[in-house]
Amino acid sequence: MTEVSTITVCVLNDPVIYVYWVSQGKKWCDLCKIFINNSPSSIRNHELGQRHKENVTKRIANMRDEKVAKDKEKKETARVLSQIEEKASRSYxxxxxxxxxATSVGAPTSSEGTEWEHDTSSGYYYCKSNGCYYDPNSGFYYTDALGKWVTQEEAFAAAAKHSSGPIQKKPTFATPSLTSKSQNDSKAQRSTVNPTRSVNKPSSLAINKRKRPDNKSKVISEEEAAALKAREAARKRVEEREKSSLGLYKHWYVTTHYFLFEKLVKSMSWKSGAGNERLFK
Incomplete structure (x- = not known):
């Protein structure tokens, strides 16, 4: 479809009429995915059609479903975040x-009447009767039977099973700093993972290294043996072929250079040429 357009141009007060053809563009319907004529009547007829109305209804339903899904997702996210915050607040x-x-009590108290002494070098409390350590900052206990920091009940139960009598010797160890201190304090106190481990005790990683089994001859098939034999023969052929180029098995390199040097000396006009020729006789 084309239409005729006219433009009136005034040149020197004389009207001049130019007539030309203009191509009429198409209009794209995003709902129906088709092109229609770009005229009011064509657009109105298309919008009143049954296909366009069904597409509009479907688009509105999809938008409504997407909005409901987004609202549901937001509510679920808010619920999960609130649960996480509540759990973190309770734990805090x-x-x-x-x-x-633990800070207000200071030294721990026990119903068994155990005596605790404060170790100034480590900052922990030590009990001679069961060999447990107590950290006033964290409120946990350490015992040799478990090898880790646990609660009071677990530490005392493990210590009672580990040894029935009192511990005679208290191991010395460097305590890790639980609070932020200066750089000099951190250098003075070196922390160790196991506080009861002695300084010069060898590491368990360096003992009982795994030994590899002896290399035993494997049983190979006839095809594999033939392939190995062919590969060895090919390697020898390549080695024989490259011997001459490497210059390691023949003296042609030294002989040739010696001959060239002799020829050069004889060709030079030296005053004592007769004496030099004796070198090559």
Whole structure:
């Protein structure tokens, strides 16, 4: 479809009429995915059609479903975040109360009447009767039977099973700093993973190294043996072929250079040429 357009141009007060053809563009319907004529009547007729109305209804339903899904996802995310925050808050309050109780009490108390002494070098409390350590900052206990920091009940139960009598010797160790200190303090106190391990004790990683089994002759098939034999023969052929180029098995390199040097000396006009010729006789 084309239409005729006219433009009137005034040149020297004389009207001049130019007539030319203009191509009419198409209009794209995003719902129906088709092109229609770009005229009011064509657009109106297309919008009143049954196909276009069904596409509009379908698009509105899809938009409504997407909005409901987004709202549901937002509510679920908010619920999960609230649960995480609530759990973290409870854990934080529990840690704060434990820390405050441990700091206020200082040395631990026990119903068994154990005596605790404070070690100034490590900052922990030590019990001679069961050999447990107590950290007032964290509120945990350490025993040789478990080898890790645990609660009071676990430490005392493990210590009772580990040894029935009192511990005669207290191991010395460097305690890790639990709070932020200066650089000099951190250099003075070197922390170790196991506090009861002696300084000069060899590491368990360096003992009982795994030994590799002896290399035994494997049983190979006839095809594999033939392939190995052919590869060895090819290697020898290549070696024989490259011997001459390497210059390691023949003296042609030295002989040729000696001959060239002799020829050069004879060709030079030296005053004592007769004496030099004797060198090559």
């Amino acid at each position: 309050q529990k840690d704060i109360s434990t820390f405050q109780n």
